[in-house]
Amino acid sequence: MASIQYYDVILKPLVTEKSMAGMAEKRYCFLVHPEANKTMIKEAVEKMFAGAKVKSVNTMNRPTKTKRRGMTVGQTAKSKKAIVQLTADSKEIEIFQGL
Template identity: 75%
Template sequence: MANIQYYDVILKPVVTEKTMELMADKKYTFLVHTEATKTQVKEAVEKMFPGTKVANVNTMNLDGKKKRARGSMTFGKTAKTKKAIVQLTAESAEIEIFQGL
């Protein structure tokens, strides 16, 4: 496994209608590095966002979608991704990047 630093674990937040509803329960969704473990995701969230305390982390591996070039017979796939849903504790601070949404 690659040596992943905490600032390389979280790639970007996932903002959809479903993830916005989960934020009411203090659940936040992020795209993470494909080789990151649950403990690495937990450490990264707690270090990147001060005042947060993670209760648990759920991860899921997503396969790439099949793609075809327009007008030709070449086929391919997009890259595989990994998504993490982070549950914060009740006394934990909110994550600031989601406040203006």
């Protein structure tokens, strides 16, 4: 595995109805690098967002799906989703403020 820097760990925020409802409890969802572990995700969130203190990180691997287009068969890319819980005294993440 190549060394992954903290700015390569978080790919993009995941905006769904369920993730928006979790923001009330300071719970944020991100799509992350498939090779990243929980420690890397925690460090990346604390470095990228000033004042954020991570309480816990839960991760889920989303497997590939087989897709067809006529006779051609392929697979989608695998991905990983992380749910980050911030502490009560932590600042909120500004990316989600305007949503």
